[in-house]
Amino acid sequence: MSPRAGNAGLRTLAFVESPVQLLNVLEWAHTRAPGTGLTLVVLSPVDPMTRGQLRRMAELARKEGHEVRWEEARGGVLAPFRTIGGLTGALRRADRIVMGDPFSRYVQLLLTITRARDLVVVDDGTATMEFVTQLARGERLVRWHRKGSRPGPRDLLFAPVSSSARRTLTPAGDRRVEIFSAMPIEETPEGVTVTAHHFTWTRDRFGPPRITQGADMVGTSLVETGVVDADRYLDAVRTLARTHGATRYFAHRRESAEKLHRLAVETGLEVVRPDLPLELIARRGPVGRTILSFPSTVVHTLPLALSGTKVKIAVCDIDPAWLTQHASPRARGFLSGVTGSARDVHRLSAVTSAG
Structure with a gap:
């Protein structure tokens, strides 16, 4: 285990876009940084069902002592600019970034701003398995159900951002990367720390x-x-x-x-x-x-x-x-x-x- 990976004193900023990602951030905090709070940023989607579950999960996060910052990240054309502008200071101050979806273009864009040297990826379901494989092989970060399809205009537009995110999520120098996962990890990228996720917080609560x-x-x-x-x-x-x-x-x-x-x-x-x-x-x-x-x-x-x-x-x-x-x-x-x-x-x- 990296000496700093479980360091409770690091300023930690977490980004989630789904209820499962938020749950897994709570599980990571319970396992790897017990007793300390983090700033949890919800990049809210527009789907009502997802938003409702995220609201409930945010309540649980606050009860655990975490600060929750709700961002209407998709609330209109100007929303991304307001969200990114409002998060720039926190991103540059953070020592550690925890993310639930490394395939997210939003998260990939935010990674171009941060100076954090500790990066943690928590489970976003089975997509984590594909992410680990692609990172290990140096491949383009593409969700499994789209892999093999021809890149569209948006893919080409965000290709430089995706490449930058892949480099950021590759350990180098004093930059550390941890994957916190309940999924079977068969091909571990070189230098990446893999921590098993056992749902201890869920079973405790x-x-x-x-x-x-x-x-x-x-x-x-x-x-x-x-x-x-x-x-x-x-x-x-x-x-x-x-x-x-x-x-x-x-x-x-x-x-x-x-x-x-x-x-x-x-x-x-x-x-x-x-x-x-x-x-x-x-x-x-x-x-x-x-x-x-x-x-x-x-x-x-x-x-x-x-x-x-x-x-x-x-x-x-x-x-x-x-x-x-x-x-x-x-x-x-x-x-x-x-x-x-x-x-x-x-x-x-x-x-x-x-x-």
Whole structure:
């Protein structure tokens, strides 16, 4: 462990854009800098569901003694300029930067301003696995579901910023980089410190949950990101629910209202819109004895958050026939890797859909 990586005296500035990122900053602070506060900057998105969860998580962060700075970072054309201008002083004073999404163009732009010598990347779901691999290989920082697609005008415009961010996130001289992750890290970049994330804060603060006899299902945004066909996805959900006796469907915050309405009508599942990240919802309970999921972050995080309980996590493979024509060439292998590398889960074969 780097002597300074856990130094509680460093002026720490954290940037988050999602509830899960904020949760993982709290987990990092609990594990690596216990008893000290940090300044947590929320670069708020426009999606109402995400904003609601972020508000709830911000309340928890304040109760832990952290300062929360809410930025309407996407509230109009001038919002980015106001946000970056208002953060410049704090960025230059910070000794350590903690970030939840190194793929974010916003975060990449902010990294060009900071002078911090300690950089920490906390989990942003399965994207962390791709980030580590790309950093180790010196590749362009591109989200897995877009990898292989042709760069658009915005990609070309931000290419210099992305290259600068990749250099900043590469250890050099007295610049240290830590990755705090619950994901399986198979290819560690040279000089990078990897710290295992066990959801100790979540287990200390919540639960254990009351466990019901039925099964719950976890939704994904694979349809919304253009990876999986909507009809095939609904067929698979219907089949899984019928086979395993699932009664509730915990929606992903990015799932569309139209898809969720159709899902409720066609499957009979009760659609639940969580007000906190699923790891906290499950730990707080009640929760089904079996949790069904497709390849996603939760197949790695829920076994940790629910450690010590008798809840079983079952993950269903994605049939290649479900992928859309717009899915990147990387999608099939990446989704299979997410499932195959998960620990303490029961693996289900892809269900046969009517499509």
